[in-house]
Amino acid sequence: MSEEDARVVLRRRPLWAISTLSAPSRIPLIPRLFDYVIFDEASQCDVASALPLMARARNAVVVGDPMQLRFIPSLGNAAEHALMDAAKLPAQGRAAVAQSVNSLFDFADARPITRRMFLADQFRSAPAIVDYLNADFYEGRLVGRKDDDHFSPPTGYKSGLAWEDVTGAMTRRDGGNVNKAEANRIAALIGALAADSGVTGSVGVISPFNSQVAEIQAAVSARVSEDDARRLSLRVATVDKWQGAEADVVFFSLVLAPGAPTSARSFLQKERRRLNVAVSRARAVCVIVGDLSHARACGVRHIEFLASRASTPWSPPKTGLFDSDWERRLYTAMRARGLNPMPQHPVGTRYLDLAIEANGRRLDIEVDGRRWHTDAAGNRKVSDILRDREMQARGWTVLRFWVHELANDMEGCVDRIERAIVGS
Secondary structure (H helix, E strand, O other): OOHHHHHHHHHHOOOOOOOOOOHHHHOOOOOOOEEEEEEOOHHHOOHHHHHHHHHOEEEEEEOOOOOOOOOOOOOOHHHHHHHHHHOOOOOOOHHHOOOOOOOHHHHHHOOOOOOOOOOOEEOOOOHHHHHHHHHHHHOOOOEEOOOHHHOOOOOOOOOEEEEEEOOOOOEEEOOEEEOHHHHHHHHHHHHHHHHOOOOOOOEEEEEOOHHHHHHHHHHHHHHOOHHHHHHOOOEEEEHHHHOOOOEEEEEEEOOOOOOOOHHHHHHHHHOOHHHHHHHHOEEEEEEEEEOHHHHHOOOOHHHHHHHHHHOOOOOOOOEOOEOOHHHHHHHHHHHHOOOOOEEEEEEOOEEEEEEEEEOOEEEEEEEEOHHHHEOOOOOEOHHHHHHHHHHHHOOOEEEEEEHHHHHHOHHHHHHHHHHHHHOO
C-alpha cells in the first residue's frame, strides 16, 4: 500500500488494534503514520517486536505492571552478547538495552525522557482484595473504586480473601508438582457452587504449576457436568494464562505443603509476582486453598503474609476522620447544603458516623455497607437494631443509609436528613 493510500484509509479508520506479530502483514512500514502507538501488557512484550511499531508512530504509550508477570525472553544472554560483539556495539551500557533481560516496559521506564503516570484506580476487585494488594505490592498507591455492595459473593462467602485449609502433600507426577488433596477440595467446592442455582457469576481456578492444573481439571470433570461448567464460565489454568483475565470467584491452589521439593519452594520464593496476578484476578472472592499452618510458617515471606491476610477477618481502614469513603462523601454533600455534621462523634462508648445537633434535635447518621451490616440471610444485623434502640433511648434519632442509596441518590439522602432536622 502506498503512503497516500495508507493515509486515506487511516482518515476513515483511525484506530487499529493488532498484535505486534501481525503488524508487518497489516500495516505498511511508513514512518510517523500514526499519532500514537499504545502497547498494552508491555511487561510481557520484548523490545525488538516493538521497535518497528514505534517507527510507524509519532508517540509511544507503554502500559504495563512491573509487579505482575515478566516476559520470557526468546534470546539468551550469551547469544545476545555474541550478536552485540558481532555488531561492534560497545560493552558499556549494554544491560540497559539488552533484550534478554529487559521487557519493553523496562526499556521504556529507563529512558530519561519518559513521562511516567501511575494508574491508581482499581475497578475490578473487592476492597479487602485491593487492601491486600496495596499492602504487599503497591505501597498503598491503589485506590479501590468499588465497595462491597457492588459484589454478590456465593452463599457462605464474604467478598474479599478467604482461606480453605487443606492438609495435603506435594508429590511429583509426570515431572510436575501436584497436591491431590487440594485438587479434590477445589472440585468439591465448585461442585457445591454448581448445585446452587443462585450462583450466577464466573468461577476460575489458578495454580502456579501445570501438573496441578491437570489434576484439578480431572477432579472437576468427575464432579461437574459440562453444562454446569459452562453456566459458571469455569476456567482452570496456570497463573501465566490468567494474566489479563478475571472471574467473580477465584480458587488459588498453592500446592505447597510440608516436605515440598526444594525446587518448588525456590520457584514460589522467586516468583512473588505470581501471587499478585492470581489474587488480583478475583472480582468478589479469592479463596486460597492450602495447608494453612504450613503456609503461616513456611519461610517464604509473601506466602506467610497472604496466609495471614486470608485467614484474618478484614476491617476497612479508617480514612482520617471517617471510617469509609462514603462517610466522607456524605459529609461533603451535607456541608455543601450548609449543614454542620460532626464525624465520629462520641456518645457513651459509641462513636456515631456523623452527628448533627440542631433545632433541639439530635441526629445519629450511619453509613452502612451490606458486608458489615447484614447477616447470612441478608437481613440487618441484630447488633445494629439493638444499637439503634440504645441511641433512641439516649434521645437520638437514627438515620441509616445503605451505600447503594448514597451512590444512587446522594442529594435525595441529604434531603431526608434536612427533613429530619425540621421534624417533617
